Amino acid sequence: MSPRFEPITGRYLNLELLGKPHRLYVEEAGQGIPLLCLHTAGADTRQYRGLMNDARVLKDFRVIAFDLPWHGKSSPPAGWQDTEYQLTSRDYVRMILEASDALGLDRPVAMGCSIGGRIVLHLAHENPEKFRALIGLESAAYGQAYYDHTWLNRGDVHGGMVCAGVVSGLISPTAPSAERWETLWHYMQSGPGVFKGDLYFYTTADGDIRSRVGEIDINRCQLFLLTGEYDYSCTVEAMLDVAKRTGAPATVMKGLGHFPMSEDPKKFASYLLPVLEKIRAL
């Protein structure tokens, strides 16, 4: 019997990010329009496993995802042990642009979820010419912390377990059990302090784009917004506010939560495919 490989290829990319040598883990599948996928805080590219196995997507799109430094199988930069990881909007934008350049992508579509959904708004505001289109999943211009993030990284609490515990309620109660627990497993495997470091960007003034979101010009780069109805972190109301101020089309995804592509890939595809069809026609 021949091996039952998935269409996904994983490789390591050597590049300079933020002026330092990095070793980045990159997955891709399919061919055609480059679709660069950005994972959520404290997680990795495995969240896009459903998309990268969907033949309906792969026939027209080259789906690419990379683990941010410190995440998944991407290493932190040398000397990490003497630093505290903290994601900033400036670094996040630069890393996406530098990774896209290093991959040789020509005006990719970028799609991000949660912190990725937020940075998509920053990209739409600062670098619309670099992208064919942008898709914000669980996009909100700002998100206020609703628990003390120091719980996420302290020696007397298992970091993986508390990170999974914190995000578990963001998954739709109707999500298939296997996909729910796969999603949580990614959080359980996250490195110490990484989720907390990502949330710096997400919940402080650094990543707050409320005052600028109205300046986004979707005629320069089409922006699409999709949010799961069970997401109480990036709420439907927050997405609709971005939609109102930008004119971007917005879709409420019924029966989905904060991790649509990972918690229920099939249901998510039913919402994403029409968007991809519109992008294909651009």
Added chain:
Amino acid sequence: MLDLIPKYVNADSNLVRRGHFVDTTFMIAIDDAYSLIRVEAGRVTKITSGPFVTPDYSFCLRASRAVWEKFWQPLPPLGFTDVFSLVKQKLMQVEGNLHPFMANLLYFKDVIAAPRKEAVR
């Protein structure tokens, strides 16, 4: 509904296993009705109803009866599916020494939601 917690927690060997290192007493407040839930090695061994003069517990989850009733529905309405959703909406307070709660968050979320199982039997 609180009497359903030991019934469903102790019958769930996986949940008991996941809480093997949990040894604490926590409080659930439903309006002004207070109850202490004793957990030993993952099993709920005792529930004591108030009022109390000097209750001794680690953490307390406090919400109105209307909120708890929605939370305990088999498929709760939007916004009522999770403790942190309620906390964010200021419909629930989590107070006290949060260490046992946060260090065993997935376990306690399932313990607290255990009464949902009654309605789906």
